[in-house]
Amino acid sequence: MTHHDNHPFADCILNDDCIEALKPVPDETVDLVVTDPPYLVNYKDRSGRSIIGDDNGDWLKPAFSEIIRVLKNHAFCVSFSGWNEVDKFMTAWKDVGFKPVGHLVWHKHYASNSRYLNYRHEQAFLLAKGNPPIPVMILDDIHPWTYSGNELHPNQKSVEIIKPLIRAFSRQDELVLDPFAGSGTTALAARNTGRKYLAIEKDKNYYDTAIRRLR
Numbered sequence: 458m459t460h461h462d463n464h465p466f467a468d469c470i471l472n473d474d475c476i477e478a479l480k481p482v483p484d485e486t487v488d489l490v491v492t493d494p495p496y497l498v499n500y501k502d503r504s505g506r507s508i509i510g511d512d513n514g515d516w517l518k519p520a521f522s523e524i525i526r527v528l529k530n531h532a533f534c535v536s537f538s539g540w541n542e543v544d545k546f547m548t549a550w551k552d553v554g555f556k557p558v559g560h561l562v563w564h565k566h567y568a569s570n571s572r573y574l575n576y577r578h579e580q581a582f583l584l585a586k587g588n589p590p591i592p593v594m595i596l597d598d599i600h601p602w603t604y605s606g607n608e609l610h611p612n613q614k615s616v617e618i619i620k621p622l623i624r625a626f627s628r629q630d631e632l633v634l635d636p637f638a639g640s641g642t643t644a645l646a647a648r649n650t651g652r653k654y655l656a657i658e659k660d661k662n663y664y665d666t667a668i669r670r671l672r
Contacts, residue, residue, distance in 0.1 A: 467632055467653035470644060470671065472664040475636035475657040476516065479523035486527045487655060488631035489534075491622050491643045493581075493614055494520070496539030514542070517549040524636055525553045531587040533626040535561070537614070540580060550584055559583030563602040563618060578602075579614075583626075592625045605642070613639060619646035627652055641667025 466486060471478045494517075528534060534555060538546045550557065561581045568575035579602060603615040619642055623633055629651045635643035638656035640663050647654035648671065658664040 464632060464653060466655045468648075469654075470638065470641065470656045470658070470664065470667050472659070472661055473657060474659050476519050476523055478657045479527055479636065482527045482655075484526055485529045486632065487634040488529055488532055489623065489627040489652075490524055490528055490634045490636070491535045491619060491626075491646075492524075492635045492637045493537040493612065493639060493643075494637040496537075496542060496612075514545045514549070517545060518552055520636065521549050521553045521555070524634070525555060525586055527634065528586050531589045532585075533589055534584040534586065535581050535622050535626065536584060537579065537581040546582075550582070555584035555586060557582050558585045559598055561596075561622075562599050564599060565602040565604075567604075581622075589626075594625045596621060596625045614642050616642055616646045616649065619643050620650055623647055623650045623652055638667055639663050641670045645670055 466482055524534060536546070536550075547557070559582070561583060563579045565577045565579070568577050570576040600618075600621075603617040605613040605615040607613045623643075623646055627633060630653065632653045632655060633643065633647040634655045634657075636657045638644060638658040641656055641658070644654035644656040644667060656667060658667055
């Protein structure tokens with residue numbers, strides 16, 4: 458674990474539950490949150506891989522209470538979420554004090570599922586703490602999707618999806634938090650864009666994968 462001169466939590470990956478792991482982090486420490494939490498859909502991929510915490514939303518409000526506390530005032534959180542449990546996420550976000558200020562959609566050139574519709578998009582919400590300044594680079598709210606291959610994690614996002622978010626909503630050398638780090642994609646995207654990262658992942662296997670990727 459490397460420590461930045463003025464930031465004890467810079468460039469750390471922690472193997473822990475994010476609610477516990479964030480407790481020692483002081484208020485208003487991180488400059489941006491970019492995260493992809495469990496969607497509460499009991500997801501299983503074709504090989505049977507599942508996600509911790511994906512079966513109920515009891516953790517939602519306690520986790521986002523800690524997340525908003527450690528985020529600086531007048532800053533952003535970008536959180537992916539599934540559309541079918543959006544009410545639970547939105548309620549938790551608003552209850553802890555986040556204000557939704559944007560909705561991002563990535564359009565896939567393939568359907569990841571097909572039932573009542575061909576499901577061809579991923580989505581995230583742009584949440585504000587306080588009143589952040591208008592970003593220097595204003596992103597569109599619709600983007601093409603880049604497939605990651607999902608080799609390292611069943612819901613793995615591509616680094617190319619995350620990098621523009623980090624560039625738009627933070628500056629060089631700032632600290633980006635991902636409390637649901639999976640295989641470490643946000644941490645890698647932060648490092649590739651000249652930011653510091655703090656990543657937390659509860660599942661030991663994904664944590665080990667993230668450590669390997671960041672080496």
